[in-house]
Amino acid sequence: MKVLISEPIAQKGIEKLIEEGAIVDVKTSLTRQELLEVIGGYDGLIVRSNTMVNEELYKKATQLKVVGRAGNGVDNIDMDGATKRGIIVVNTPESNVVSACELTIGLLLATCRNIPQLHNRLQERVWDRSGLKGIELQGKTVGIVGLGRIGSLVATRLKSFGMNIIAYDPYISDTRFKHLGVEKKEKLADLMKAADILTVHTPKTEETYGIIGKEQFKIAKKGLVVINCARAGIVNEEALGEALKEKNVARAGIDVPEGEPQATSLLLDYENVIITPHAGADTLEAQDNVGITIAQEVVSALRGEMVPNAVNLPTLPTRELETVKAYLRLGETLGKMYYQLEKEAVEKVEIIYRGEVAALETSVISLAILKGLFEPVLKERINYVNANVIAKSRGVTVTEIKESAVDNYLTLITVKVISKNMEFTISGTVFGKGEMRISEINGYEFDVNPTPYMLIAENMDKPGVVGQLGTLLGVGKVNIATMQLGRKLTDSRAMMVLTVDSEIAKETLEFLSGVEGIIKARFVKL
Numbered sequence: 379m380k381v382l383i384s385e386p387i388a389q390k391g392i393e394k395l396i397e398e399g400a401i402v403d404v405k406t407s408l409t410r411q412e413l414l415e416v417i418g419g420y421d422g423l424i425v426r427s428n429t430m431v432n433e434e435l436y437k438k439a440t441q442l443k444v445v446g447r448a449g450n451g452v453d454n455i456d457m458d459g460a461t462k463r464g465i466i467v468v469n470t471p472e473s474n475v476v477s478a479c480e481l482t483i484g485l486l487l488a489t490c491r492n493i494p495q496l497h498n499r500l501q502e503r504v505w506d507r508s509g510l511k512g513i514e515l516q517g518k519t520v521g522i523v524g525l526g527r528i529g530s531l532v533a534t535r536l537k538s539f540g541m542n543i544i545a546y547d548p549y550i551s552d553t554r555f556k557h558l559g560v561e562k563k564e565k566l567a568d569l570m571k572a573a574d575i576l577t578v579h580t581p582k583t584e585e586t587y588g589i590i591g592k593e594q595f596k597i598a599k600k601g602l603v604v605i606n607c608a609r610a611g612i613v614n615e616e617a618l619g620e621a622l623k624e625k626n627v628a629r630a631g632i633d634v635p636e637g638e639p640q641a642t643s644l645l646l647d648y649e650n651v652i653i654t655p656h657a658g659a660d661t662l663e664a665q666d667n668v669g670i671t672i673a674q675e676v677v678s679a680l681r682g683e684m685v686p687n688a689v690n691l692p693t694l695p696t697r698e699l700e701t702v703k704a705y706l707r708l709g710e711t712l713g714k715m716y717y718q719l720e721k722e723a724v725e726k727v728e729i730i731y732r733g734e735v736a737a738l739e740t741s742v743i744s745l746a747i748l749k750g751l752f753e754p755v756l757k758e759r760i761n762y763v764n765a766n767v768i769a770k771s772r773g774v775t776v777t778e779i780k781e782s783a784v785d786n787y788l789t790l791i792t793v794k795v796i797s798k799n800m801e802f803t804i805s806g807t808v809f810g811k812g813e814m815r816i817s818e819i820n821g822y823e824f825d826v827n828p829t830p831y832m833l834i835a836e837n838m839d840k841p842g843v844v845g846q847l848g849t850l851l852g853v854g855k856v857n858i859a860t861m862q863l864g865r866k867l868t869d870s871r872a873m874m875v876l877t878v879d880s881e882i883a884k885e886t887l888e889f890l891s892g893v894e895g896i897i898k899a900r901f902v903k904l
């Protein structure tokens with residue numbers, strides 16, 4: 379077990395690896411070229427957020443079996459590249475959340491009270507408080523975007539400051555909001571209008587990248603305070619800079635500046651912005667937690683044992699995996715549809731296994747469904763092992779039903795997603811050597827072979843709609859591979875499922891949604 383550590387981790391973690399019999403090289407100042415030259419000799423690699431683990435590295439890493447991310451976000455790791463090569467990626471999602479939360483509060487206080495600026499003056503031997511009057515937190519409204527692990531820790535702590543807590547997280551159930559005593563805002567705009575302080579705690583996804591930008595600052599209260607301890611880009615830096623110049627935003631605290639690990643952020647030029655170099659997890663406690671956890675996980679993975687935080691692989695013995703593999707793919711595919719088609723927070727998931735699949739060990743298939751369900755909103759934070767815990771922590775109840783008989787199919791999985799105002803269903807089957815098909819969505823019947831890019835549209839069942847949709851996709855340079863129409867004879871509506879050869883641009887989707895007779899058109903990425 380040869381393990382290379384390319385970024386600093388706690389000594390306790392290094393000791394743990396050695397204790398478990400690994401040969402450990404700690405080389406934290408290698409150049410990229412040097413790293414590429416030596417990586418071929420290692421079975422395991424431990425990184426933090428600065429080492430890019432990508433195709434270039436994988437090509438040289440011919441022995442690599444596990445990548446350990448000593449921390450939470452895995453945005454620096456190419457997951458598909460790892461999965462393709464059977465390299466397990468593990469991380470430590472719980473180990474540093476308290477520290478990240480505490481830095482958020484620290485930045486908030488430092489920002490509201492100008493602590494670094496006052497300190498700097500005094501260090502220059504100048505006793506002068508003028509122009510640096512702070513603001514109190516008590517009685518103010520804090521708007522949290524992303525009420526997950528860190529967001530909810532922040533909420534709990536800020537309550538003790540006498541603050542009014544509101545949050546926007548469409549993927550969290552009302553029950554969880556109630557449990558945390560946080561007021562739910564259905565729309566980001568409503569949160570922006572009400573907040574005196576804004577703090578973001580979402581992962582960086584296609585949806586959250588730039589979620590706080592020009593439009594949001596325009597409607598925000600004048601004098602807003604902005605905190606970003608999550609990821610660069612969630613708050614658009616240029617827009618923030620403009621809002622600071624226009625005094626719409628009064629001050630900001632940022633732990634994750636653009637350009638990291640270089641000090642190039644344009645916000646560095648603003649006196650009323652406090653910036654730290656991605657130090658959210660940099661505490662003795664978090665680093666000890668992270669170091670020990672990642673050491674244990676890397677060793678387990680190298681020994682072929684169960685790994686608690688395998689981000690990209692199901693942790694089942696190979697023999698069992700073979701039998702259920704096709705169902706895992708089907709389950710994940712069925713799960714992935716909901717949040718790409720609908721926005722309502724999930725309250726309950728009912729999974730019905732019918733026919734042959736009902737005789738299998740279905741619990742792992744249910745995990746695959748949950749993993750797929752939450753992946754569009756939680757990204758890498760959800761995996762086979764934590765899927766149940768995450769569902770529970772988000773107030774989602776999951777039930778399984780098994781029935782031995784099923785009409786028309788040998789084997790069928792139906793996933794019913796129940797939210798406050800709606801019930802969504804999707805079914806699929808497996809046949810031959812693991813071929814899968816989606817057989818039903820919301821009562822519309824299909825026989826679709828799911829592919830990486832799909833368009834799912836609901837439309838009025840009348841002449842001309844399908845033709846217009848095809849034309850607009852053509853204008854948007856999207857090639858249609860297959861197309862199926864599902865209709866209910868009792869209804870004037872229909873559903874179209876198209877597999878396409880490329881991503882569909884936002885503008886094309888907007889055009890499609892504007893077509894008379896199209897009720898809804900959504901791009902789905904698998």
Ligand SMILES: NC(=O)C1=CN([C@@H]2O[C@H](COP(=O)(O)OP(=O)(O)OC[C@H]3O[C@@H](n4cnc5c(N)ncnc54)[C@H](O)[C@@H]3O)[C@@H](O)[C@H]2O)C=CC1
Nearest residue numbers: 451478524525526527528547549579580581607608658659
């Ligand atoms: N500064 C630092 O050193 C650290 C930063 N982080 C970062 O903090 C962030 C939060 O981490 P966790 O709380 O562990 O993640 P989490 O996965 O527990 O929570 C994220 C929440 O964001 C919500 N969300 C997703 N898309 C959304 C959208 N479009 N609008 C509103 N909410 C949305 C999800 O529903 C979820 O509840 C991540 O970006 C993570 O990488 C984490 C650890 C340390």
Ligand SMILES: O=C(O)CCC(=O)C(=O)O
Nearest residue numbers: 426427448449450451659
């Ligand atoms: O200090 C680090 O490794 C980065 C912490 C972080 O952002 C994370 O764990 O996601």
